[in-house]
Amino acid sequence: PYVNTKDILEKASEGFYAVPALNINNLEFLQAIIEAGLEESAPVIIETSEGAIKYAGNGNIMRGAKLFVDMVREYADTIDIPVALHLDHGKHFEYIIAAIKAGYSSVMIDASEHNFEENLSITKKVVEIAHSVNVSVEAELGRLVGIEDNVVVAAHEAALVDPDEAVEFVEKTGVDFLAPAIGTSHGAFKFKGEARLDFDRLKKVKERTGIPLVLHGASSVPQDIVELAEKFGADFKGAKGVPSEILKETVKYGINKVNTDTDLRMAFIAGLREFLAGNPTEFDPRKYFKVPKEYVKGLIKERMRLLGCSNKA
């Protein structure tokens, strides 16, 4: 069934596990995600960024949002695992309102580049609107910056979440789940040196707010996938993600939604490059997208098990 993201995440928070939030831009990634959820009997959170909505709607925001709601609802209403659709990194009202109008389960208002007061007032406004039509809301405190080479430069320190602000922020905005910046960053090149996240801040935010928490920039960038893609012509030199054991630690300290996009992209491109190299005569997308989808599905199933949401549907 199609559910509210908040329902999935409150169960995860109570059960001390996490659910991957999986980004889509097209049909194939959605298919891989749904199949993985069914095979793992796990709850599924699908999310689309503003860029994905623009891409699917060819620039028409309402069309893009409606396309994703229709695709996801058609699947969700015909299977027995809970499925939610979330707007990821909503920064502009036209996307946030379009997502709410189209029928998204939840929206993120990402006002983290503003100062605390402005982030708070913008988030409060979105929560009032979204809650009036039973849509749940995610917000972000602090900014996504890698903790470079173990030296947490003062500037980065300032970018990380301030646990003292988190309580006031959650109380005054009524936000349903929160993304505290603890040292991750988007993409495949997250750390130059050793991967390090600020668990101390994470623990404090969880203790003080008690609400479901979100980790952005959480992809692991598995080396075997990187090597497979490079074997068939990719150049991902220096790619490094969040090691699995560190990801597991974040769940222990209160993370319940784990944003995962880069890993899906890496699995897909590795599978696609491998298949195309071995099948020069193939030109049917239903054939040449099959192996990439299998790689994406396999990675998602592993991640569901790592995060503890398998058999939690």
Ligand SMILES: O=C(COP(=O)(O)O)N(O)CCCOP(=O)(O)O
């Ligand atoms: O936190 C993440 C993904 O983190 P990852 O890169 O570690 O997978 N996300 O919110 C996904 C952001 C995708 O945005 P866009 O479609 O504009 O590229």
Ligand SMILES: [Zn+2]
């Ligand atoms: Zn993100």
